[in-house]
Amino acid sequence: MHIDGEPDMKAICITGHGGNEVVEVREHQLPERAPGEVRVQVRATTLNQVDLYMRNSGAGITHRLPQIMGLDAAGTVEACDASDPWLTPGQEVIIHPGVACQRCEYCQRGDSALCKRIQFLGEHRDGTFAESIQVPATQVFPKPAHLGWAEAAALGVTHLTAWRMLFSKACLKPWETVLVFGIGGGVSLAALQLAKAIGARTIVTSREDAKLERAQALGADHAINSKTHDVAKEVMACTNGRGVDVVFENVGAAAWSSAMKSLARGGRLVTCGATTGDQPGADLRRIFVRQLQIFGSSLGTAGEFHDLLGFVERTGLRPIIDREYPFDDIHAALDHLESGTQFGKVALRVG
Known part of the structure; x- marks a missing residue:
């Protein structure tokens, strides 16, 4: 009608x-x-x-x-x-x-x-x-009153997706370390912002140095060029051989092996995308020997959106x-x- x-x-x-x-x-x-x-x-x-x-x-x-x-x-x-x-x-x-x-x-x-x-x-x-x-x-x-129109619109997909991934699924804590693949894209940047806002240590990857520099200006603790460096080796180097507690991944097959190898024992991997392919090697032996957890995630609930918006209001976060x-x-x-x-x-x- x-x-x-x-x-x-x-x-x-x-x-x-x-x-x-x-x-x-x-x-x-x-x-x-x-x-x-x-x-x-x-x-x-x-x-x-x-x-x-x-x-x-x-x-x-x-x-x-x-x-x-x-x-x-x-x-x-x-x-x-x-x-x-x-x-x-x-x-x-x-x-x-x-x-x-x-x-x-x-x-x-x-x-x-x-x-x-x-x-x-x-x-x-x-x-x-x-x-x-x-x-x-x-x-x-x-x-949220402090946001411009475009900033506010951005919360509805990328930040809500990152919120559910980091906090509802992977249960990231302020004292933990998270590895974020593909910095520069909206959901990865949202993850960096949210992780830093709670005080977590962040490691980011990109194939472009300029994006890595901008991410560090936003607070990323470590930055790895995935085109010129072995991500897993670099992660181990900057975590004293321990690995990260959480991997935030939305790349897919191209990043999967590095993501799995970067996790500490008992670590959690959360993924919301597969832009480079959806059939990576499962690496099952690593999963059960190191007791890793893998979470799939997409978007978020109304309750999670409510919580995100309250967090944005309190912290002044701007997409x-x-x-x-x-x-x-x-x-x-x-x-x-x-x-x-x-x-x-x-x-x-x-x-």
Whole structure:
């Protein structure tokens, strides 16, 4: 159902699969807001690797075409139920991108990130690359006041993902050491920021010295060029042969062997990606002899998002934004993300 007489809004849609030729800025009619939903005027959104995946193929993700792209967003409440006790028109908010069913066994026990019917914005349903979006009120959270729009939008995917990985899964402690692969990407930078904010020791890797230097300026304790150095040997050298307590990994096959060899006895590896391949050697003997733990993770629950936002408020943490693009320059923004040269999040200014 649509709103009679409402002007169309601008939205960025994929019309097929391929390259930027299937990504279009077009007029899109805003659906009528249903009870329990909130309409948010989007002020900024950021790009994520899944945006490239959905453009390229979307294989394995149930979706329809055309579809509005985008997972995360920050903006202002345009409309909500008058009875809503937490939200009011004009309020500055952030959107959680995973719409859970609230009915399956995982939702019922409080872990909606495992929901069997979860729908992600920009994947299974229309996303955030639009002037307005309507989502269930349970997906909308107050924006930390000290953040700009793009900084706030960035929390919804990369920082939430890193939060669940580090604290819910790997249970990183302030006195421990964490190795973060692929510094420069949004989720790895989020991990560095969060780990440093609790006082943990951090080791980061990249294939580019410039990114390593920037990471050290942000507080990384050690930096390893994975192109010119053996990561595991360097890790052992700077931990007096012990290894790290936690490995934060989103690279996949190319980093797996080094990641496993870098762990201390009883160490934990947590992964959320496989951009270089998803079939590395398992190294089972190392896993059971050293009693290692391996965790898979993706996004995070509403409760974890609530905790993250409180942490950001208390610590003053600010996500790193690499570059902001005007809404109509989506092709250039996608190209920049795909180049892998960014240090931080690539953002779109919407309103």
